[in-house]
Amino acid sequence: MFATKLCHSLTCCLMFLSLLVLSPGALAKPFTDDLGRSVDVPETPRRIISLYDVDITVPLIELGIIPIASHGRMGLDGKPYLRTSKLLTGVDFDTDNIRYIGSTEIDLEAIAALKPDLIVTSPIRATPIEPLQYLAPTVSLDASTLGTQHVYRKLAELTGTQNRLRALETRYKAGIDALKSTLKTGDITVNVFQPLNGKISLYHTYRSLGRVLRDAGFMFPALTNNIPKGDRIEVGAEYLPDLDADFIFDPYRADRGDGAMQERAAMDKVFPGFCQFLKACQNGRYILVSREVAISSSYSALALMTSLVQSHIASHLAFAVAKP
Amino acid sequence: MPQIEPKHTRHPLLTQNLCLSFGDSAVLHDISIEIPQNRLTVLLGPNGSGKSTLLGAMSRLNRPFRGITYLNGKDIATQHTRDIARKLGILPQSPLLPANMTVYDLVSRGRFPHQGMFAHWTSADENAVIRALEITGTLEFSNRAVETLSGGQRQRCFIAMALAQETDIILFDEPTTYLDLRYQVEVMELISQLGTQHGRTIVAVLHDLNFALQYADYLVFLKNGRIHQPATLPQDCTAELITAVFETPVTKLTNPVSGLPVFLPLRKQGGLKNVG
Amino acid sequence: MSVSVTSASRSAWPFPVLLLALVAFTGICACLYLMLGPRTINFATILNAITSYDSGNFDHRVLVDIRLPRLLAAIIAGANLGLSGMLLQGLLRNPLAEPHILGLNAGASLAVVLTLALPTASLAALAPLRPFTAALGGFVVFSITVLFSSAGRGGLTLLKVTFCGIAFSALASSLTTAILLLDEETLQKIRLWLVGDLAGVTLHMLYASLAPSALALVLAVFIAPRLNVLELGDAVATGLGISIRQIRFLTILAAALCAGSAVSLVGPIGFVGLIVPNLVRYQNGNDYRQAVPLTLISGATLLILADLVARMVLLPHEIPTGIATALIGVPVFIMMVLRTSR
Numbered sequence: 001m002f003a004t005k006l007c008h009s010l011t012c013c014l015m016f017l018s019l020l021v022l023s024p025g026a027l028a029k030p031f032t033d034d035l036g037r038s039v040d041v042p043e044t045p046r047r048i049i050s051l052y053d054v055d056i057t058v059p060l061i062e063l064g065i066i067p068i069a070s071h072g073r074m075g076l077d078g079k080p081y082l083r084t085s086k087l088l089t090g091v092d093f094d095t096d097n098i099r100y101i102g103s104t105e106i107d108l109e110a111i112a113a114l115k116p117d118l119i120v121t122s123p124i125r126a127t128p129i130e131p132l133q134y135l136a137p138t139v140s141l142d143a144s145t146l147g148t149q150h151v152y153r154k155l156a157e158l159t160g161t162q163n164r165l166r167a168l169e170t171r172y173k174a175g176i177d178a179l180k181s182t183l184k185t186g187d188i189t190v191n192v193f194q195p196l197n198g199k200i201s202l203y204h205t206y207r208s209l210g211r212v213l214r215d216a217g218f219m220f221p222a223l224t225n226n227i228p229k230g231d232r233i234e235v236g237a238e239y240l241p242d243l244d245a246d247f248i249f250d251p252y253r254a255d256r257g258d259g260a261m262q263e264r265a266a267m268d269k270v271f272p273g274f275c276q277f278l279k280a281c282q283n284g285r286y287i288l289v290s291r292e293v294a295i296s297s298s299y300s301a302l303a304l305m306t307s308l309v310q311s312h313i314a315s316h317l318a319f320a321v322a323k324p
Numbered sequence: 325m326p327q328i329e330p331k332h333t334r335h336p337l338l339t340q341n342l343c344l345s346f347g348d349s350a351v352l353h354d355i356s357i358e359i360p361q362n363r364l365t366v367l368l369g370p371n372g373s374g375k376s377t378l379l380g381a382m383s384r385l386n387r388p389f390r391g392i393t394y395l396n397g398k399d400i401a402t403q404h405t406r407d408i409a410r411k412l413g414i415l416p417q418s419p420l421l422p423a424n425m426t427v428y429d430l431v432s433r434g435r436f437p438h439q440g441m442f443a444h445w446t447s448a449d450e451n452a453v454i455r456a457l458e459i460t461g462t463l464e465f466s467n468r469a470v471e472t473l474s475g476g477q478r479q480r481c482f483i484a485m486a487l488a489q490e491t492d493i494i495l496f497d498e499p500t501t502y503l504d505l506r507y508q509v510e511v512m513e514l515i516s517q518l519g520t521q522h523g524r525t526i527v528a529v530l531h532d533l534n535f536a537l538q539y540a541d542y543l544v545f546l547k548n549g550r551i552h553q554p555a556t557l558p559q560d561c562t563a564e565l566i567t568a569v570f571e572t573p574v575t576k577l578t579n580p581v582s583g584l585p586v587f588l589p590l591r592k593q594g595g596l597k598n599v600g
Numbered sequence: 601m602s603v604s605v606t607s608a609s610r611s612a613w614p615f616p617v618l619l620l621a622l623v624a625f626t627g628i629c630a631c632l633y634l635m636l637g638p639r640t641i642n643f644a645t646i647l648n649a650i651t652s653y654d655s656g657n658f659d660h661r662v663l664v665d666i667r668l669p670r671l672l673a674a675i676i677a678g679a680n681l682g683l684s685g686m687l688l689q690g691l692l693r694n695p696l697a698e699p700h701i702l703g704l705n706a707g708a709s710l711a712v713v714l715t716l717a718l719p720t721a722s723l724a725a726l727a728p729l730r731p732f733t734a735a736l737g738g739f740v741v742f743s744i745t746v747l748f749s750s751a752g753r754g755g756l757t758l759l760k761v762t763f764c765g766i767a768f769s770a771l772a773s774s775l776t777t778a779i780l781l782l783d784e785e786t787l788q789k790i791r792l793w794l795v796g797d798l799a800g801v802t803l804h805m806l807y808a809s810l811a812p813s814a815l816a817l818v819l820a821v822f823i824a825p826r827l828n829v830l831e832l833g834d835a836v837a838t839g840l841g842i843s844i845r846q847i848r849f850l851t852i853l854a855a856a857l858c859a860g861s862a863v864s865l866v867g868p869i870g871f872v873g874l875i876v877p878n879l880v881r882y883q884n885g886n887d888y889r890q891a892v893p894l895t896l897i898s899g900a901t902l903l904i905l906a907d908l909v910a911r912m913v914l915l916p917h918e919i920p921t922g923i924a925t926a927l928i929g930v931p932v933f934i935m936m937v938l939r940t941s942r
Contacts, residue, residue: 197799199918200759233916234918236666236911238661240658272665273661405838406842412843416839418833420833430832436829485832
C-alpha cells in the first residue's frame with residue numbers, strides 16, 4: 001500500500017521534472033498579465049490552452065498558433081464550435097486537433113490530462129485562476145476593457161510571434177491606406193446602427209467595422225460622435241433624420257435565410273417607411289453587413305470590412321453621376 | 325301561553341324542519357319556527373346554541389341541507405337573491421366600515437336592491453334614505469364620516485342602512501354587542517319601535533337575556549341547535565325555563581316599572597348547586 | 601338634503617367637475633405628448649397633420665406613425681392597468697391590491713412568452729389573440745392564487761391572498777425565465793418588452809387590445825355598484841342581494857382582461873394599478889360607480905406622463921416606460937402612505 005503510494009508520488013515528481021527538463025520552452029521568462037500578476041512563462045510555449053474562443057483562441061490562430069485545447073460553444077446539433085472562427089480563420093474543433101474543454105463550465109481534469117505549458121484566460125471568465133495555475137503557468141488577458149489590439153500584442157509577446165503580428169498589422173494598414181487613397185474619406189459621412197425592440201441601437205465604434213471606418217477617417221453624425229468611445233445608446237425613431245449619413249451600415253443576421261428581410265421589417269417597425277426619410281436609403285446606400293463578421297475584431301474581419309467599405313463606397317460614388 | 329296562529333299567510337317568515345351542518349358537525353336540528361308579523365322576535369340561547377346560524381339560514385346566508393325557509397309563503401332557495409333583498413334585510417354582527425364613508429353614503433348603499441342597471445338615484449331612493457335617517461335619529465350628522473361617530477351612533481347608522489332597504493322583514497344579529505349600556509338602550513329602543521310603530525317584522529339575536537325580556541314581543545329559546553321553547557311572551561318566562569336553557573340557576577324578579585320579568589343568577593354558595 | 605349630500609366626500613370638487621377637469625387635463629397632457637420629444641412639433645403642425653396629412657412630411661409621419669399609436673397605447677394600457685387595480689382593490693377590500701403584485705401581470709407575461717416560444721407557424725395566427733392569451737394567463741394564475749388562499753381556516757384573507765399572489769407571481773416569472781433561457785431567440789425578441797415598454801407599439805396591437813378592453817369595461821360598469829356594497833362585508837352584500845361567487849368570478853375575469861390587454865400592449869408595467877385607484881379614492885371617496893370613469897382617465901394620464909418622462913428624461917436615450925412609472929410611482933406611493941397614516 002505504502003509502496004504504491006510512494007511509487008505514485010515518485011512518478012509524479014519524475015513527470016514534473018521531465019516537463020521542466022524536456023520541454024523545449026523550458027527556459028522561463030517573466031510576464032506581467034492584465035491583472036498585474038507576474039508569471040514565469042515558458043520562452044516559447046507549445047502546449048497552450050485558451051479559455052475564451054473569441055478573445056483568445058481566434059487571435060492565437062491568426063498569430064499562427066493552434067492551441068491544444070480551447071473553450072467553445074455547444075451547437076444545437078450537439079457539436080462544439082469556436083464562435084466566428086470557421087468563418088474568419090478556417091479553423092475549428094473539427095478541422096484541427098483542438099480539444100474542447102467546455103463552454104460555461106471548464107473541465108479542469110481535461111486540462112490537467114492535456115499537460116499544457118501555458119493557460120490563457122480572461123478576467124470575464126467564470127473559472128477562477130487559483131486552480132488553473134497549479135496545472136500550468138496561467139495568464140489573464142483583458143480584451144473587453146483594454147481592446148483587441150492590446151491582446152494581440154500580449155499574445156505575440158507570449159508566443160514570440162511578433163513578426164506575424166507585424167505582418168497582420170501591415171496588411172491592415174495597407175488596406176486602410178488604399179481605402180484612403182481611393183476615397184476622400186474626410187468628406188464622406190458614415191453611420192452604424194441597427195433596429196432593436198422598436199428603438200435604434202447606435203454605436204460609436206462597432207467592432208471591426210467601426211474600427212475600419214474610424215481609422216480610415218470617415219466622418220460620423222454628431223449624435224454618434226457624442227456617444228462615449230466604445231459605447232452604444234438606444235434612441236427613439238424620431239432621431240431618424242439625425243442618424244442619416246452618406247452611407248449607413250446595418251449589421252444584420254447573415255446566418256439566417258431571411259435575415260435581410262427581417263432586418264428591414266424590424267426597421268419598418270421602428271419607423272414605418274423609414275427609407276423615405278434617409279438619404280442613404282433613398283440612394284441605395286443603406287448597406288447590410290454580416291453581423292458575424294462585423295462584430296469580430298480579428299484581422300481577417302478587419303480585412304473583409306476594409307474591402308467591403310471600399311468597394312461599396314467607391315462604386316456608389318463612381319455611378320452617382322449617372323443618377324438624375 | 326298565547327296561541328300563535330299557524331297560518332302561512334299570517335307569517336311572512338317561517339322555517340320547516342331546518343337541518344344545517346358545517347362540515348361534519350350538525351349545527352341546527354329540525355328547526356321549525358314561525359315569525360309573528362310586525363313584531364320583534366328575539367332568538368335567545370347559550371353560546372353555540374345555533375341562534376346566529378338560524379338567522380343566517382332564514383336569510384339565505386347559510387344553506388341548510390334539509391328543510392325549507394318560507395319567505396312570504398315561497399321557498400327562499402327558489403327566489404332570486406335580489407328579489408329576496410327587496411323583502412328581507414339582514415344586518416350581520418360585524419359589518420365592515422370603509423374609511424371616510426359618510427353616514428348618508430353608508431345609508432344610501434341600502435338602496436342597492438332597488439336600483440337598476442345604471443343605478444339612477446330616484447326620488448324614491450332619496451325619500452327612503454331620508455326616512456331611515458330620521459327614524460334612527462342620524463339625519464343631523466348625515467354628512468359626517470361614520471368612523472368619527474360613537475359606537476351607538478355608528479350602530480344606528482347601520483340600522484338606518486337596513487331600514488333604507490325598505491324591506492318588510494329585518495334580521496339583526498347581536499346588534500348591541502360591544503356597546504356600552506347607554507348605547508345598548510339607544511339601539512334597543514330603536515329596534516323595538518320598528519315592529520309596532522313602523523310595521524316591520526323584526527328578528528334579532530341577542531346576548532343579554534334581561535334586555536331581550538324588556539324589549540321583545542316574543543322570545544324563542546334555542547339550545548344545542550334545537551328549539552327549546554317556541555315563541556313565548558316575556559311575561560310567560562319562568563325561572564325553570566331560563567335555568568334549563570342556560571344551565572345556570574336563576575331567580576325571577578319583576579321590573580317594578582314595566583312589570584316584565586328579570587332573571588338574576590344565583591351564586592353557587594347559595595346552596596342551589598344541584599338545580600338543573 | 602339633495603344631490604350635494606350624495607357626493608359628500610373629501611374632495612372639494614363635485615364629481616362632474618372633477619371628471620371634466622380630469623378630461624381637460626388629460627387633453628392637455630395628450631397635446632404635450634404629441635408636441636414634445638426629441639423634435640418639438642408645434643400645435644399648428646398637429647392641426648395640419650389632421651387636416652392635410654402629408655406622408656412625405658417627417659413631422660407628420662412622426663405624429664401619426666410614432667407618437668399617436670404610442671399615445672393611444674398609453675391611454676389604453678394606462679386605463680386598463682388603473683381599472684384592473686381598482687377592481688382588485690374592491691374585490692379584496694385592500695388598497696394595496698395590484699395586478700403586478702397579485703400575479704396577473706406575471707401570468708399574462710408567461711402566457712405570451714409561452715405562445716411566442718411555440719413554432720413560428722402558429723405565431724402569426726396567435727398575434728391578434730395575444731390580449732386574450734395574456735388575459736387567460738392572468739386569469740389562471742390569479743384564480744389559482746384565490747383558490748389557494750381560500751383554502752384552510754378563515755377562508756380568503758388579505759394576508760393570505762397577498763402572500764399567495766407574490767408566490768405564484770414569482771413562480772410564473774421563473775417559468776417565464778426558464779422558457780427564455782431555453783429559447784434565446786424569443787428572449788432577444790422580448791427582453792425589453794418584459795421590462796414594460798411602449799416603444800414599438802403598432803396599430804395592429806392597438807386594434808387587438810380593443811375588444812378585451814371594451815369587454816372589461818362593460819363588466820366593470822356592471823361590477824362597480826356591487827363593489828360599493830361588497831365593501832361592507834360579504835354578509836351585508838349577500839343581504840343586499842349580491843351573489844358573492846358571481847361577483848368574485850366576474851371581477852377576476854374583468855381584472856384579468858384589463859391586465860391582459862395592457863400587458864399584451866406594453867408588457868408588465870407596475871405602479872399604475874396601485875396608485876391610480878388610491879388617488880381616485882383619496883380625491884373622490886368610495887363610490888365605485890364614479891371611480892370607474894375617474895380611474896380610466898387618471899390611469900391613461902399617468903401612463904401618458906410616465907412615457908413622456910421615459911422619452912424625454914435622458915435625451916437622446918430613451919428609457920423603458922416601466923422604469924419611468926416606477927420613478928414616478930415610488931415617490932407618489934410613499935407620499936400617499938404617509939398622508940393616510942397620519
